[in-house]
Amino acid sequence: xxxxxxxxxxxxxxxxxxxxxxxxxxxxxxxxxxxxxxxxxxxxxxxxxxxxxxxxxxxxxxxxxxxxxxxxxxxxxxxxxxxxxxxxxxxxxxxxxxxxxxxxxxxxxxxxxxxxxxxxxxxxxxxxxxxxxxxxxxxxxxxxxxxxxxxxxxxxxxxxxxxxxxxxxxxxxxxxxxxxxxxxxxxxxxxxxxxxxxxxxxxxxxxxxxxxxxxxxxxxxxxxxxxxxxxxxxxxxxxxxxxxxxxxxxxxxxxxxxxxxx
Numbered sequence: 001x002x003x004x005x006x007x008x009x010x011x012x013x014x015x016x017x018x019x020x021x022x023x024x025x026x027x028x029x030x031x032x033x034x035x036x037x038x039x040x041x042x043x044x045x046x047x048x049x050x051x052x053x054x055x056x057x058x059x060x061x062x063x064x065x066x067x068x069x070x071x072x073x074x075x076x077x078x079x080x081x082x083x084x085x086x087x088x089x090x091x092x093x094x095x096x097x098x099x100x101x102x103x104x105x106x107x108x109x110x111x112x113x114x115x116x117x118x119x120x121x122x123x124x125x126x127x128x129x130x131x132x133x134x135x136x137x138x139x140x141x142x143x144x145x146x147x148x149x150x151x152x153x154x155x156x157x158x159x160x161x162x163x164x165x166x167x168x169x170x171x172x173x174x175x176x177x178x179x180x181x182x183x184x185x186x187x188x189x190x191x192x193x194x195x196x197x198x199x200x201x202x203x204x205x206x207x208x209x210x211x212x213x214x215x216x217x218x219x220x221x222x223x224x225x226x227x228x229x230x231x232x233x234x235x236x237x238x239x240x241x242x243x244x245x246x247x248x249x250x251x252x253x254x255x256x257x258x259x260x261x262x
Contacts, residue, residue, distance in 0.1 A: 001066075003074055004094045004249060005044075007059045010085040011233070012125045016052045017059070026050075026086060030061070033081035037073055038065050047100045047241040048107060048190070053125070053233035057254045058089065060241045062100040090250045098247055106170070106242030109195045111183040112235040113203075115176075127180065128199070128235035134206035136176050142205040142212035143172040145219060146198065152191055153222040155201075157230070160192035165222075167191065174202065184239075193230050200228035 009026050019027045027044060034042040044061040069077070074091035082088070097103075112127040114120045119129050149168040156165055171186035183202070185195055201218060204210050218227045239254055 001068060002062055002064050002094050002096050002098060004060060004062045004092045004098060004100065004247075005074065006089040006091075006250065006252060007056065007061060008087045008089050009056050009059065011050060011052065011054045011056070013083070013085050014052065016054070017046060017048075017050045026056075026059075029082065029086060030078075030088075033078045034063060034074070036081055037069060037077045038067050040066060045100050047104045048238065049192075050236075050238055051193070051233055054236045054238070055126075056238040058240055058252055059238055060100050060104070060243075060249070062094060062098060089252060092247075092249055094247055094249075100241075103247065104189075104241050104243055106186060106188055107190055108171075108184070108186040108239040108242070109190070110237045110239045111185075111195060111199050111231075112237070113181040113183070113199070114179055114235075115181050116179045123235075125234050128232045130203055130207075132207050134181065134203065135208070136174055136181065136206065138208075138212050139174050139202045139206040142202060142215040143174060145213070145216040146172055150219055151222055152194055152219070154218045154224055154227045155194045155197040156191040156224060157193035157197075158224065162189070162191050165191060167194070172198070195236060196231045196233065197224075197227055200231040203231065204228045 014026050015024050017026045019025055031042055031044055042063050044063045047060040050056055071091045075088050078088050114123050114127050114129045115134050117131050146169055151165050152167050153165040167187050167189055169187045171184055173184040175182050183199055201215055205212055243249055
């Protein structure tokens with residue numbers, strides 16, 4: 001039997017999503033709780049990996065089990081065994097051909113950035129921070145150069161394992177909400193550190209270091225050394241994974257949850 005889960009987590013206490021020898025990752029912690037409910041070893045496959053300090057409002061995973069449990073056991077039962085920083089939001093039976101990663105046709109991220117002279121205590125670990133004033137209009141103009149299908153090698157981490165650097169960036173919106181800048185990005189898939197590297201470059205433009213057209217030059221150069229440093233993970237949220245409606249997965253209100261952070 002194959003089950004899909006929607007999982008929410010605060011990335012601060014963990015060494016990222018991917019399982020490691022010391023077991024202190026989101027995947028390891030979730031698998032341990034699921035295995036106790038199933039009374040057998042459970043291994044989960046996620047729609048995508050997140051780095052240390054990166055959060056998720058709705059990571060989607062699937063797993064196979066030889067035992068039958070009510071869906072409430074995969075949600076409330078598992079949550080009772082998880083730390084406060086991880087919660088299963090929903091469980092849904094899926095056919096064997098469903099795959100959390102390969103059945104997904106899109107991913108959406110949000111980056112929250114506090115833009116004021118002094119750091120925020122309230123948003124520590126939950127939003128990035130930049131001290132100097134940022135011009136949102138020039139950042140918006142720069143963002144237009146990245147929309148569409150491109151080779152995003154310039155925004156790819158050296159350890160990225162993706163087979164191709166070509167991705168289709170469908171959305172890159174930037175808006176200001178008081179002292180907070182909100183970046184919304186959607187694509188068919190993302191490279192390792194791609195969102196954080198894009199945000200870093202946009203901050204360079206916003207503070208006046210480069211004109212908006214610089215982002216087109218960085219993109220065309222296809223080399224990581226031409227771009228800005230990787231921005232902090234604190235404000236990055238995996239917001240949603242897109243699937244075809246045929247799988248019948250629940251649709252959750254992630255916008256309200258993110259709005260509460262602003």
